[in-house]
Amino acid sequence: MKNLKEFALVIGILLVVAVLVFARTFNKNRFSESTQHIAETLKNEPVFVEADNLQINDYLVVELGENSNKEMFPSAVKVSFEALTDKNFRKQLEISEKKILLTGDELQTAKAWVILNQLGVGNLFILTEKEKTEKLRYNFNPDTTKAVVYVE
Amino acid sequence: MRVKISVLLVGLGVLLAFIPGGAGKSFRLRPSELVGKAAVDNYFTVDEVARFVNTEDSTVQLIDVRNAAEFRFCNIPGSVNIPFENLTETGWESALNRENVRTIFYSNDDLLASMAQTIATGMGNENVFVMKGGLNEWFQTVMFSEFSGETITARENALFENRFRARAAFNQMNSLPDSLKNKYFDAKRLQRKKLDGGC
Numbered sequence: 001m002k003n004l005k006e007f008a009l010v011i012g013i014l015l016v017v018a019v020l021v022f023a024r025t026f027n028k029n030r031f032s033e034s035t036q037h038i039a040e041t042l043k044n045e046p047v048f049v050e051a052d053n054l055q056i057n058d059y060l061v062v063e064l065g066e067n068s069n070k071e072m073f074p075s076a077v078k079v080s081f082e083a084l085t086d087k088n089f090r091k092q093l094e095i096s097e098k099k100i101l102l103t104g105d106e107l108q109t110a111k112a113w114v115i116l117n118q119l120g121v122g123n124l125f126i127l128t129e130k131e132k133t134e135k136l137r138y139n140f141n142p143d144t145t146k147a148v149v150y151v152e
Numbered sequence: 153m154r155v156k157i158s159v160l161l162v163g164l165g166v167l168l169a170f171i172p173g174g175a176g177k178s179f180r181l182r183p184s185e186l187v188g189k190a191a192v193d194n195y196f197t198v199d200e201v202a203r204f205v206n207t208e209d210s211t212v213q214l215i216d217v218r219n220a221a222e223f224r225f226c227n228i229p230g231s232v233n234i235p236f237e238n239l240t241e242t243g244w245e246s247a248l249n250r251e252n253v254r255t256i257f258y259s260n261d262d263l264l265a266s267m268a269q270t271i272a273t274g275m276g277n278e279n280v281f282v283m284k285g286g287l288n289e290w291f292q293t294v295m296f297s298e299f300s301g302e303t304i305t306a307r308e309n310a311l312f313e314n315r316f317r318a319r320a321a322f323n324q325m326n327s328l329p330d331s332l333k334n335k336y337f338d339a340k341r342l343q344r345k346k347l348d349g350g351c
């Protein structure tokens with residue numbers, strides 16, 4: 001008992017720090033992952049799914065924005081970009097056992113992917129209409145004769 | 153007293169050890185703030201970027217987020233290469249947050265550039281954009297488009313003139329042998345440093 005009294009100040013400081021740490025760690029209104037996690041995820045697995053190779057039953061489809069593709073994704077979850085951080089939506093993603101596939105405008109889905117990745121949502125993929133997305137589809141042929149003229 | 157300090161330090165160490173994902177930095181903005189900023193599509197078209205290239209606009213910096221090999225193969229004149237996987241490293245912060253300079257990310261398509269834009273915004277940078285359509289759109293519109301009508305309006309003439317000039321600059325830059333490209337990049341870097349440092 002005497003020891004406890006002696007260490008009351010130390011215990012008090014530790015308790016306050018512990019509360020602050022837990023509050024920060026489990027605060028849903030903060031990003032939980034480090035930014036390095038984005039590059040690591042992209043390096044470890046391909047996150048772009050081409051429409052032609054889509055196995056629809058493997059995914060929980062999330063349609064972003066106004067455009068809807070009901071024929072292709074009848075059971076898709078529709079969400080606006082502004083509602084990405086909505087508690088109910090995030091809960092829906094957390095309890096889903098399927099992979100999550102984001103569809104919609106490419107600029108928006110890429111942004112949504114980064115935000116959800118940083119919020120700690122795993123198994124995230126982006127549907128792309130293009131074949132071999134992020135590959136240069138044109139071949140540049142250097143014009144060395146012109147280059148010589150320009151250098152002169 | 154020593155014992156108390158020791159206990160305090162050990163206790164803090166134990167707490168730190170249990171913080172999940174403690175290593176590495178995270179976004180400065182809160183999720184709701186980032187969603188609000190990212191909801192707006194901040195982009196420039198390839199024609200607008202072509203104009204920046206032609207006028208050598210000093211209020212714009214182009215950042216190519218493809219890997220170094222792709223960048224060396226061909227890139228838009230005046231652009232700087234920050235491979236996507238290196239974007240979150242601390243060394244690039246000052247480059248991304250230059251006062252009165254608009255940063256435009258591009259990759260081969262939209263996805264990587266848009267991700268880079270969101271990362272830069274999340275890290276607290278303002279004035280970050282993407283070049284919509286990426287290099288594939290640049291090739292299609294700037295490098296390979298031809299006017300096919302019989303009469304050309306003044307507006308179309310200006311548009312194609314802009315594209316042809318940017319095309320010439322692209323061909324000139326990317327047709328240089330690697331040794332000259334390196335010298336070009338070094339000279340450009342040196343000029344920037346001198347300008348930044350003042351005299």
